[in-house]
Amino acid sequence: MIKKLVPILAIALFMISLAGVAVAAEKQQTLSGTVIAIEAELGKVSVQDESGKMYTLTAGKGIDLKSLAAGDKVSVKCSSDGVIKAMSKQK
Secondary structure (H helix, E strand, O other): OHHHHHHHHHHHHHHHHHHHHHHHHHOEEEEEEEEEEEEHHHOEEEEEEOOOOEEEEEEOOOOOOOOOOOOOEEEEEEEOOOEEEEEEEOO
16 A cells, blocks of 8 residues: 555656646746836836836845936736846846
């Protein structure tokens, strides 16, 4: 009985881990917009997209907000909870 249960549990754990990876991948978004405000010391930036929606985002590891200025056009990859993973200025 236990010999049959071990492979079933291993397969179930593998499937759960794959589901976790898929969910994590879905939670990222890309947005483009204009920098409205920067609080570099707090690691926060406010971006308004083309439709007028405002986003207040938090800089993730390796993201430097000091090179940004209000009015800059940016493209941002962030998690669904607003943590910036990558950011680039647009021309």
